[in-house]
Amino acid sequence: MQTLPLGRSDLSTSRLAYGCWRIARTGDASADLQTARAALEAALDAGYTLFDHADIYCAGRAEEAFGRAIAEMPGVREKIVIASKCGIRPQGDPLPDAPYRYDFSRDYIVRQCEASLRRLGIERIDCYQLHRPDWLMDAHEVADAFTQLHRAGKARTFGVSNFSPSQLSLLQSAWPQPLVVNQVEISLCQLSTFSDGTLDQCQEKHIVPLAWSPLGGGLLADGATDILQHQRSYRVAELITALDEIAHAHGTTRDVIALAWLLRHPAGIVPIIGSAQPARIRASVKATQIELTREQWYRLLTAARAEPLP
Numbered sequence: 001m002q003t004l005p006l007g008r009s010d011l012s013t014s015r016l017a018y019g020c021w022r023i024a025r026t027g028d029a030s031a032d033l034q035t036a037r038a039a040l041e042a043a044l045d046a047g048y049t050l051f052d053h054a055d056i057y058c059a060g061r062a063e064e065a066f067g068r069a070i071a072e073m074p075g076v077r078e079k080i081v082i083a084s085k086c087g088i089r090p091q092g093d094p095l096p097d098a099p100y101r102y103d104f105s106r107d108y109i110v111r112q113c114e115a116s117l118r119r120l121g122i123e124r125i126d127c128y129q130l131h132r133p134d135w136l137m138d139a140h141e142v143a144d145a146f147t148q149l150h151r152a153g154k155a156r157t158f159g160v161s162n163f164s165p166s167q168l169s170l171l172q173s174a175w176p177q178p179l180v181v182n183q184v185e186i187s188l189c190q191l192s193t194f195s196d197g198t199l200d201q202c203q204e205k206h207i208v209p210l211a212w213s214p215l216g217g218g219l220l221a222d223g224a225t226d227i228l229q230h231q232r233s234y235r236v237a238e239l240i241t242a243l244d245e246i247a248h249a250h251g252t253t254r255d256v257i258a259l260a261w262l263l264r265h266p267a268g269i270v271p272i273i274g275s276a277q278p279a280r281i282r283a284s285v286k287a288t289q290i291e292l293t294r295e296q297w298y299r300l301l302t303a304a305r306a307e308p309l310p
């Protein structure tokens, strides 16, 4: 698979990343390990090199299952880029009446990174991201946490997720190294980053836009079994028709065209593939071999918008 530089760092990423959110859903350690192993093998074989995690994915079990799977595969850790995130703090942590919230305090960031390292069984996270903007973010405090992690060799580069351009600029003003990614929801179901300045900023500053839910949680593919609350309002009937027509012309499937649509954008969007099924992980790579025409790209954009272009 083709690669791209990971922002202004000396790392690179495959054109598609693999997202580990859904690999440890059963809660049964040996079943989760089997899923993680099969997903990892398929992804490595297909050329994926960036693997995305978060401390909260399956309450830590996704990192654990992945860590056990790579421990069985000598030499693999050195060949891949491991990303994780922190900053979303679940309800009941640490006291039973604590609400769900965001926490970018220095000690919490450092502690969560160390806990992810233990679960993953590795010494350093290659790209450590802040999961969702903390309303109480003090950019200098975050920069202190990053400095501590970087000096200790626990995190190599840093990025953000779900940040607006101004939030990213604020943090960048306090942190001297270039932020390398902004992981945001981008798909034909969720177009806001095209017009709110996020993709413009990524292109201007050489920040990689990592696209989460690139298939709208599955709505743009063969159907969604488990989607986020806000994705329930996505209406895709017209889009599916347009995707199927273009897929037919390319001799492929609608999910591949939905990914190719993201890859066509000049900001260098890297879709994070979230399927836990090996065949789908492999099939997604077909998107990197298709370049949609400008006409096809706009036909899909028009089908995705509820109103005509001005």
Ligand code: NAP
Residues within 6 Å of the ligand: 018, 019, 020, 021, 022, 052, 053, 131, 161, 162, 183, 184, 211, 212, 213, 214, 215, 216, 217, 218, 219, 221, 222, 223, 224, 225, 226, 255, 272, 273, 274, 275, 276, 277, 280
């Ligand atoms: P997605 O690709 O939009 O959705 C994947 C879901 O669609 C899976 O449940 C999959 O089921 C289903 N699906 C149905 N047909 C499919 C097909 N033909 N090909 C592929 N999948 C198909 O992505 P996502 O899982 O929502 O998100 C991807 C990654 O983004 C996550 O793993 C995580 O790393 C990241 N993420 C980040 C945030 C954030 O706030 N930063 C939020 C959400 C996700 P099967 O598994 O059965 O194939």
